[in-house]
Amino acid sequence: MFFRRKKEEIGVRRRIVLTKQITDSIITYAKSFHPNEGILILQGKKDKNLIKVTGLVIPPFSTHGPYYSGFPMYELPFDLSYIGTIHSHPGGSNKPSLEDLNHFFGLVSLIICHPYEAQNIAAFDRNGNNMELETE
Numbered sequence: 699m700f701f702r703r704k705k706e707e708i709g710v711r712r713r714i715v716l717t718k719q720i721t722d723s724i725i726t727y728a729k730s731f732h733p734n735e736g737i738l739i740l741q742g743k744k745d746k747n748l749i750k751v752t753g754l755v756i757p758p759f760s761t762h763g764p765y766y767s768g769f770p771m772y773e774l775p776f777d778l779s780y781i782g783t784i785h786s787h788p789g790g791s792n793k794p795s796l797e798d799l800n801h802f803f804g805l806v807s808l809i810i811c812h813p814y815e816a817q818n819i820a821a822f823d824r825n826g827n828n829m830e831l832e833t834e
C-alpha cells in the first residue's frame with residue numbers, strides 16, 4: 699500500500715515561535731522535574747507554515763520518570779488549540795528518542811535538555827526532522 703502525502707507536507711519547512719514568557723515557563727517546569735522528565739501540552743495557532751505557541755497545559759494523569767514522561771491521550775479533551783507537546787530530557791541530548799516519535803502528538807514536539815536554558819530547546823516534526831525555532 700502506498701500512501702501519498704498531502705501536498706503541503708512536501709518540502710515545506712515549518713517554523714515554531716515561542717514567546718519569552720512561554721520559554722521561561724518551560725525552563726522553570728523542566729527544572730522543577732529534574733532529574734525526571736516533565737511533559738506539557740502546547741497550545742497555539744498555526745498560520746500557514748508558522749506555528750506560534752501561545753500557552754502551556756499540564757496534561758492530566760501524566761507520568762514522569764528519568765527516561766519517560768507521558769500522558770494517556772484518551773484523557774485529553776478534544777481541543778483544536780493543542781498543537782503538540784514539550785518534554786524535558788534530563789540527559790544532555792535534545793534529540794527525540796524512538797519512543798518520542800512513537801508517541802508523537804500534534805504538529806510539533808519540543809524537547810529541552812539539561813541544563814535547561816533557552817538554547818537547549820529543539821523542535822521536531824512527526825518524522826524526527828528538525829524544525830526552525832524562534833524565540834520572541
Ligand SMILES: [Zn+2]
Pocket residue numbers: 785786787794795798809
Ligand atoms: Zn524524550
